[in-house]
Amino acid sequence: MDKYEISQILEEIGMMMELKGENPFKIKAYYSGARAVELIEEDIKTLIETNRLHTIKGIGKALEEKIIELVTTGNLEFYNDLRKETPDGLMEMMKIPGVGPKKVRELYQRLDIKTVAELEFACLENKLVDLKGFGEKSQNKIFEGIQQLKKYQGKYLISTGLMYGEGIFNRLKELPQIIEISLAGSIRRRKEIIKDIDIIASCSYESREDVMNFFTSLEGVEKVIAKGETKSSVVLSIGINVDLRLVEEQEYPYALLHFTGSKEHNTILRHRAKKFGLKVNEYGVFNEDERLPAENEEDIYKLLQLNYIPPELREGLGEIEASEENRLPQLIEEQHIKGIFHVHSQYSDGRNTIEELVKTASDKGLKYIGISDHSKSAVYAGGLTEEQVKNQHKEIEQLRKKYPEITILKGIESDILLDGSLDYEDEILASFDYVIGSIHSHFNLEEKAMTERILKALENKYLTILGHVTGRILLSRKGYLLDLEKIIETCAKKQVAIEINSNPHRLDLDWRLCRLVKEKGGKLVVEPDAHSLEGLDHITYGVGIARKGWLELKDILNTMDADTLLTYINNLKK
Numbered sequence: 001m002d003k004y005e006i007s008q009i010l011e012e013i014g015m016m017m018e019l020k021g022e023n024p025f026k027i028k029a030y031y032s033g034a035r036a037v038e039l040i041e042e043d044i045k046t047l048i049e050t051n052r053l054h055t056i057k058g059i060g061k062a063l064e065e066k067i068i069e070l071v072t073t074g075n076l077e078f079y080n081d082l083r084k085e086t087p088d089g090l091m092e093m094m095k096i097p098g099v100g101p102k103k104v105r106e107l108y109q110r111l112d113i114k115t116v117a118e119l120e121f122a123c124l125e126n127k128l129v130d131l132k133g134f135g136e137k138s139q140n141k142i143f144e145g146i147q148q149l150k151k152y153q154g155k156y157l158i159s160t161g162l163m164y165g166e167g168i169f170n171r172l173k174e175l176p177q178i179i180e181i182s183l184a185g186s187i188r189r190r191k192e193i194i195k196d197i198d199i200i201a202s203c204s205y206e207s208r209e210d211v212m213n214f215f216t217s218l219e220g221v222e223k224v225i226a227k228g229e230t231k232s233s234v235v236l237s238i239g240i241n242v243d244l245r246l247v248e249e250q251e252y253p254y255a256l257l258h259f260t261g262s263k264e265h266n267t268i269l270r271h272r273a274k275k276f277g278l279k280v281n282e283y284g285v286f287n288e289d290e291r292l293p294a295e296n297e298e299d300i301y302k303l304l305q306l307n308y309i310p311p312e313l314r315e316g317l318g319e320i321e322a323s324e325e326n327r328l329p330q331l332i333e334e335q336h337i338k339g340i341f342h343v344h345s346q347y348s349d350g351r352n353t354i355e356e357l358v359k360t361a362s363d364k365g366l367k368y369i370g371i372s373d374h375s376k377s378a379v380y381a382g383g384l385t386e387e388q389v390k391n392q393h394k395e396i397e398q399l400r401k402k403y404p405e406i407t408i409l410k411g412i413e414s415d416i417l418l419d420g421s422l423d424y425e426d427e428i429l430a431s432f433d434y435v436i437g438s439i440h441s442h443f444n445l446e447e448k449a450m451t452e453r454i455l456k457a458l459e460n461k462y463l464t465i466l467g468h469v470t471g472r473i474l475l476s477r478k479g480y481l482l483d484l485e486k487i488i489e490t491c492a493k494k495q496v497a498i499e500i501n502s503n504p505h506r507l508d509l510d511w512r513l514c515r516l517v518k519e520k521g522g523k524l525v526v527e528p529d530a531h532s533l534e535g536l537d538h539i540t541y542g543v544g545i546a547r548k549g550w551l552e553l554k555d556i557l558n559t560m561d562a563d564t565l566l567t568y569i570n571n572l573k574k
Contacts, residue, residue, distance in 0.1 A: 003037050003044055004163075005237075006070050009079055010034035010063070015094055016082040018101035019108075032058040037067065039351055039532050044071055089115030096145040097476050106133060120146045152475045154195060156240055158541060159504035161187045161194040164220070164236060169199060171218060172244070177207035180252050184259040188311045190544030192474060192507045196241040200259050202252040205229075215244050250291075251283055257297050258282035264316025265309075272304055272320065280304070312547040331547045332526075334540055336559045339368030341411055341465060342436060342499065342527035343536070347392050348373035349381040351532040354392070354408075358399055360533045362406040368562045371396065372411035372436050375423035381440075384412070386428055393431065407562040409433040413467060418442050420456025422463065429462040434569050436499070438467030439480070447481035454482070458490050461573050465525055465557075466491055468501040468508040476505070484513060492522035495572055497557045500549075502542025503529045514549020525557045 014030035036058030040047070047053040048071060054064045070076050093104045093116055107113040110131065113122055120143065122128060128139035165183050173181050178201050182188065185198030203211055208229045216224045216232055225233040225241070233243045247255045258266060258281065273280040277287065284291035285303045294300045298308040306323040310331055313319040322328045343357055344350035350357075354371055361369040373392070374383040384392065393410050400408050413436045414423040422429060422437060429435055437457045445453065457463055469487065470479025491498050498517055501508045506529065509517070517524055526542040528535055546556065553559050560568065 001070055001074050003040055006044070006067060007034045007038040009070065009076060010037060010066075012091070013079055013082060015091065015101050016086045019086060019090055019105050021105065029060065029063065033060075033063040033067075039534065041534060048072075087114045089118070092116050093119060096142060096149050098141055098145055103133070106131070116146060116149065148476075148478070152193075154239075155193050155475060156195070157474060157504045158187065158190060158192050158194060158507075158544070160238070160240070161197055164238070164240060165197040165199070165242070167220075168197070168215075168218060168242060172199065172201060172211070172215065175211060175214060177203045177211050179203055179249050182256055184256060185261060188260045189262065189314055190312050190548055192504075192511070192545065196243060198259055199242065199244045200247070200252070200256050201244065202247050202249045205248065208246050211246060212244070253294050253296050253300055254280075254284045255282045257300055260311050260314065262315050265314040265319070268316055268320050269304065272306075276304065278303070310547065312544065313550065315548075329550045329552045332543060332551050332553055332556055332559065334543045336553055336556070337366075337526055337539060337543065338561060339366050339370070339407070339558050339565070340528055340530075340536070340539065341370035341409070341434060341525060341558065342372055342413065342467065342501070342529045343369060344373050344413075344529075344531045345371055345392075347371075347382070347384055347388060348378070349531060354395060355399055355402075356533060357530075357536070358403050358406060358408055360536060362403060364536065366406065368407035368409060368565070370409035370411040370434060372413045372434075374440075375412055375414040377415045377417065377423045378413075378440055383415075383423075386424070389424075389428060389431065411436065413438055414463075415440050416453060416457045418453065420453045420459075422457060422460050426462065429460070430573075432462070433566070434464035435460075435462050436465045436467045437463045439471055443471055443477075443480045445480065447483060450480050451483040451486060454487055455490055458487075458494050458496055463494075463496055464569055464572060465497045465499050465527075467499045467527075468506050468529070469498055470508050470510070472508050472510075473505055474507060479508070485516065488513070488517050488522060489520055492517070492520040495523065495568075497523040497525045500524055500526045500542045500545050501529050502527060502538040502540070502545075503535075504538065504541045507541060507545050509545075509549075511545045511548035514546065514551055518549070518551060518555050523557045524551065524555055527558075 010030050011034040014027050014034065017027045017030065036056055040056060048068055053059060053067060054061060066076055066078060090104050090108060093099055094101060107119065111122060111127060113119050123139050123143040128134040129136045165187050169181060169183055172178055181199065181201040184200045186194045187197060212227055212232045216227055216234055220236050221234045222237045223235040225235060231243060231245050233241060235241055245255060245259065269280055273285065279286045285294065285300060292303055294303060301308050307326065307328055309319050309323050309328065345352060345354045345357060358369055374381040376383045376385050396408050396410055410433045412432050416437045416439050417423060422435065470482060472479035498509055514524065526539060526546055528538040530536045530538060
């Protein structure tokens with residue numbers, strides 16, 4: 001059992017205890033423990049073996065015992081007992097955006113609502129309007145949340161897909177029978193939301209049974225849906241489906257191309273093949289009954305008189321025409337990112353010290369790192385007062401001397417307030433090397449008001465980056481209403497960069513809008529929005545979004561070296 005599964009169980013225990021109305025301090029301990037486990041960077045088994053688990057902040061004696069039971073037995077009697085006492089529908093109800101344990105308890109105790117379906121019917125019958133603590137506005141939000149939950153059932157973040165997909169991929173790759181193997185489908189195309197995990201592999205016909213036996217008996221497989229010589233399907237314990245397809249070595253490139261998709265891309269390829277008197281499918285490119293030779297995907301595209309199209313672009317959105325006309329972009333790669341701006345430290349809601357963040361960034365080969373904690377209005381996130389800003393800047397000055405190999409920048413993630421102003425006076429804003437402006441409150445404004453709010457912020461000469469522009473939380477919260485084209489045009493005009501927030505729960509700006517920024521001549525930054533050392537690695541998800549958005553080196557601000565970057569930023573302030 002890995003740390004994510006343990007964290008989820010502790011989180012669920014906190015929820016179930018809250019549903020029962022247990023002691024708030026005990027409840028808080030489980031929630032804190034869940035976060036602490038998720039942020040552990042060392043192997044949990046090693047911590048247990050060396051009797052150091054209790055030294056992790058947020059993990060007391062009682063939690064330590066339960067985590068040890070989970071790790072050593074894969075089971076927790078206390079959790080199982082709570083689950084038996086808690087109707088399954090109540091836990092499902094807490095997946096509705098804005099519906100927490102307290103509301104669920106009220107609904108259960110006062111209206112005997114035990115399932116999402118019952119709650120939806122209650123909303124349609126206006127039963128929540130006169131219920132204390134709810135009302136018409138709350139009822140409308142809950143009903144909207146239910147529709148959103150229904151829409152996203154069976155969908156997962158790309159980070160979840162990659163974590164489990166790469167784990168299975170690496171296990172299969174170790175098998176001597178496997179010749180070639182790759183993740184395929186929406187994961188390979190780096191879609192932000194995926195439904196399942198597709199894996200394509202080649203091996204000899206005689207080896208297929210052994211490979212399929214290995215695959216269907218992997219740890220974490222909860223159910224085998226189908227098992228055959230060419231395809232097997234399983235369901236993992238978290239609920240996600242995994243399909244493994246096995247093909248002959250000479251069929252592998254065609255199968256990989258076909259099962260990477262998208263359907264729209266494949267349809268256009270088939271129509272194109274027909275123009276040349278050819279047929280293309282998962283088994284090959286055929287001239288009548290003769291399969292034309294291809295060692296890889298690049299060869300297949302050549303057979304269709306096209307340049308190679310990277311998987312991220314295969315969405316049927318003009319990539320075929322661009323390939324034919326030699327207009328495909330030279331996509332950005334993770335190695336092109338020279339530094340990062342959006343990083344939170346212990347000064348606000350980050351887990352690590354500035355020095356820990358700086359050292360880790362340097363070890364990763366980054367040339368600069370900006371520390372951008374929350375501003376003073378973000379009290380909930382430990383936003384910095386003016387005095388704390390001064391203290392932080394003193395520390396950064398000292399660290400600059402200690403770590404000359406990496407440029408350390410003084411930044412801030414300033415709240416964009418309701419009236420569009422930034423969260424400090426200009427005198428304080430001028431003390432930062434750069435300013436990220438983000439919205440963290442009043443999400444429900446009408447489109448015109450929200451758009452004007454951001455446009456007002458863009459008038460401030462100290463604003464360098466517009467952070468997580470739409471405010472969306474994937475599979476949970478829609479972005480707020482905005483005239484995005486107007487904002488993108490204004491950012492391009494003002495030379496304010498738009499963030500691709502790489503947190504897998506955000507991935508905001510959406511890849512579909514990245515092309516519009518590029519067309520308008522704007523700049524973007526790929527940022528981790530890191531709140532821990534582990535969070536620095538989120539940059540890989542943002543690069544995937546940038547690639548899907550057809551972005552190149554010249555489109556991304558933080559591909560610049562430190563000196564060029566600082567010159568660019570300082571020119572914005574003039």
